[in-house]
Amino acid sequence: MRVLSVASEIAPLVKTGGLADVTGALPAALAKVGVHMRSLVPGYPAVMAALSEPEAVHAFDDLFGGAAVLLQGRGAGLDLLVIDAPHLYGRPGTPYLGPDGRDWPDNPERFAALAWVGAHVAAHGAGGWRPQVLHGHDWQAGFMTEYLPRMGGADVRTVLTIHNIAFTGATDPGRMHSLRLDPWRFHTEAYEFWGGISALKAGLMGADALTTVSPSYAAELMTPEFGMGMDGVMRHRQADLTGILNGIDEQAWDPATDPAIVAFTDPAGKAAAKAALQAELCLPQADGPLCVIVSRMSHQKGLDLVLGTLPALLDAGGQLAVLGSGDPELEQAFRQAAVDPNVAVRIGYDEAFSHRMIAGGDVILVPSRFEPCGLTQMYGLRYGTIPVVALTGGLADTVINASPAGLARGVATGIQFAPVTAVALRGALMRMATLYADRDTWSQMQVNAMAHPVGWGQSACAYADLYARLTDPS
């Protein structure tokens, strides 16, 4: 089975969030179940620098405003197709934002070009290789289903994975021409969305199959609360939508071999990692529960609720350590909170430090308002760092709540709360403090957590089955 993955990020080459972790991990996971996945990515400076033995396989005279070359090669163990188009991707900053922190004004065209090249490879092949399935991720790949039939690729099946429906790739109808869209398809059955253009809507309407990154989020997407204007579209496509849970990279996140930490194999071994983290953050070497957060700072993640409940956590003898960046107001509020000696805050993005945080914490907090899947709660499970999470999306699907029933059966791995309010979070933190004080119960939860499967095994099979069903419907 040959599949072309189309995404705007891929770890470890370029990452702003979990999307990159997923697109970076899937090819190796799928290889084990007989799927050959190649990954198409924009040629950002970091990708170009990592590409080894590049070979030109196609030239575009005019790819959305300039000449471009499609390169095949390898980078970080990945089988890559890279779009070398300096006019679109040869820029500093993140994949989406310039150094001034603002969206590039031509983002719709930059990612339409990604979808265009994806469709081109699907229709015509590249370097003698042609996929049977074109698998796009999020709005950046959405227009692939508009372009593919026009290029003669109607025999290739399409899958679109929704990692976050909050990002719709919306723009105004005046860009129809520059986005190379067929004007006759500006209607509700195609890429029209509330009077504008949406790349995500195009893909949601056009793809043969849709997936999202957890079963609970798949159900939530049908509701106005979580569908964010797309819930009608999602109900329309309900029969073609599957929730396939993300896994984590079990090699990168292995407490027994993690080079970033004092390695450990059981809950008792965590003590050294905790002491090291407290020392690194100049936190008192106290015995109370050390809660950690590793997160983008955005409304989605509910971190404002943590600020509201901080006094209660500290009163209960807890400590808080935060690593994150994003919304300047949240960054500032957390910096202020760090005046308390039991609170430590690092604003920034630091992969190695994120491992030391998750290894050294007793608890990982993920109070998201919505969370399509979430990866950090799974890192927490693997490291015996008990997740305290909102009961939503993938957080609901990956954590077994320490309810009376869960505790009685000895299967609990974490604590879930609902609704996503400061009052409910406070209640969850108080439950956590009580359980933490009961050393036997806590240790049992840590053992359960560390044994909980968080790898890609099952989900890789689910993707392989989906590709097989699409290409051979009999």
Ligand code: ADP
């Ligand atoms: P999202 O994609 O919505 O941000 P996920 O939980 O799926 O949420 O993925 C976030 C990824 O980014 C995880 O791998 C997490 O460890 C990482 N991450 C987030 N913030 C930071 C940070 N400040 N430093 C290092 N890694 C981070």
Ligand code: GLC
């Ligand atoms: C998005 C979601 C996150 C998910 C990630 C990878 O960024 O916000 O919940 O884990 O994609 O699928």
